[in-house]
Amino acid sequence: MPVTEVTTDPEALTMTLTADVAASVDRLWDAFTDPRQLERFWGPPGYPATFTQFDLEVGGRARYVMTSPRGEQFHGLWEFLEIDGPRSFTALDSFADADGQVLADMPTSRMVFVFEPTETGARLRNTTYFDSADALEQVVAMGAVEGSTMAMNQLDRVLEGLRAYAAGKGTQTELLDDTHVRITRLIEGPRDLVWRAHHDPELLTQWLLGPDGWRMSVCEVDPVVGGRYRYQWEPVGDTEGEAFGFDGETLLIDAPRRSVTTEHMTGTDFPSTLNDLTLDEEDGATLITVLIEYPDKATRDMVLATGMTDGMETSYARLERTLVSA
Incomplete structure (x- = not known):
C-alpha cells in the first residue's frame, strides 16, 4: 500500500499524509493533475470522485463530486494558489454545494502537495493546513484520516496501469x-x-x-x-x-x-x-x-x-x- 503515514499536529494545525510509490515524479504529477486519472483514486472506496472542472492555473478552480453507494453527493472545490510542476502545487480546499458555492459553515483548508524523488520511485507529501483546532478536529471526526488513507492506497492501480x-x-x-x-x-x-x-x-x-x-x-x-x-x-x-x-x-x-x-x-x-x-x-x-x-x-x-x-x-x-x- 502506498500510504506510509498519516499524522495530525494540533499545535501546527496540520494533517500530513505521506505515500511512497514505484513511479517517477513526473508520473505522479500526471496522476494528480489529469482529472480522469485523479478521479480514479481521489475518493475512498465507495465514494468515487467525478471532476467536472479542472483549470490547472493560478487562480483556476477544480470542482468535483463524490457519490456514495446510496447516491448521496458531496461536493468539493479547489482554488489553485501556487503551481510548480512537477514538484508541487497548493490549493484552497472547500466544501461546496451543487452549484460550486463554498459552504460557509464548513472549514476551508490549504493543501500543499509535494512530489519528491526517492531511490525506489517518488514520494507524495500532502500537508493540509487548518485555520483552527476546531476545524482540524471537525475534519478528523468526519473520517479524514481513514478516508484519505483508503483513497491514496488506490494509487498503485493508476500509476502501474491496469494490465x-x-x-x-x-x-x-x-x-x-x-x-x-x-x-x-x-x-x-x-x-x-x-x-x-x-x-x-x-x-x-x-x-x-x-x-x-x-x-x-x-x-x-x-x-x-x-x-x-x-x-x-x-x-x-x-x-x-x-x-x-x-x-x-x-x-x-x-x-x-x-x-x-x-x-x-x-x-x-x-x-x-x-x-x-x-x-x-x-x-x-x-x-x-x-x-x-x-x-x-x-x-x-x-x-x-x-x-x-x-x-x-x-x-x-x-x-x-x-x-x-x-
Whole structure:
C-alpha cells in the first residue's frame, strides 16, 4: 500500500499524509493533475470522485463530486494558489454545494502537495493546513484520516496501469475492514461490452454461473434506480445441490462506469449486502471492481468461507470467453 503515514499536529494545525510509490515524479504529477486519472483514486472506496472542472492555473478552480453507494453527493472545490510542476502545487480546499458555492459553515483548508524523488520511485507529501483546532478536529471526526488513507492506497492501480496491476492475477479479494471486501478482476474487453454483460439477461445467463454444472434458470433485470432483479440457479446433470437465488434493488446507475445494488439470498432471513460495481477501461481491457459491504464481520467471514472468490473466478473466466463471441 502506498500510504506510509498519516499524522495530525494540533499545535501546527496540520494533517500530513505521506505515500511512497514505484513511479517517477513526473508520473505522479500526471496522476494528480489529469482529472480522469485523479478521479480514479481521489475518493475512498465507495465514494468515487467525478471532476467536472479542472483549470490547472493560478487562480483556476477544480470542482468535483463524490457519490456514495446510496447516491448521496458531496461536493468539493479547489482554488489553485501556487503551481510548480512537477514538484508541487497548493490549493484552497472547500466544501461546496451543487452549484460550486463554498459552504460557509464548513472549514476551508490549504493543501500543499509535494512530489519528491526517492531511490525506489517518488514520494507524495500532502500537508493540509487548518485555520483552527476546531476545524482540524471537525475534519478528523468526519473520517479524514481513514478516508484519505483508503483513497491514496488506490494509487498503485493508476500509476502501474491496469494490465501491470491486474493482468494474469485472476480474481483478487482484499479485506478493507471488518465489513468491506474489494474484489478485482481484469477482463480482456471494452468497458461498454463488460457493462452490457452485467445487465443484459441474454449475456448474464452465459457466464454468471459459478462452478461448472449449474445453469441460471431465472434472470430478471431492471437496471434503473429502484428497479428489482432476481437470479436463480439450479444444478444440471449429475451435479449435486439445490436451487438457490438472489434478489435485490438497484440503488445507483452511472452507465457504463458504476452500478450499486443490494443483494439478498431469496427465501431466507439473511441480511442483505451492498454490492458496488465499478468498471475502468485502459488499453482495451476493463478492470472490474466490486466493493461489497456486509452487515457485520461474522457475515463477511461466513460468505468468504464458501469459496466465493473461486466461484467468481470461474464466472469471470467464462465472461472473457463469452465476450469473444458477443
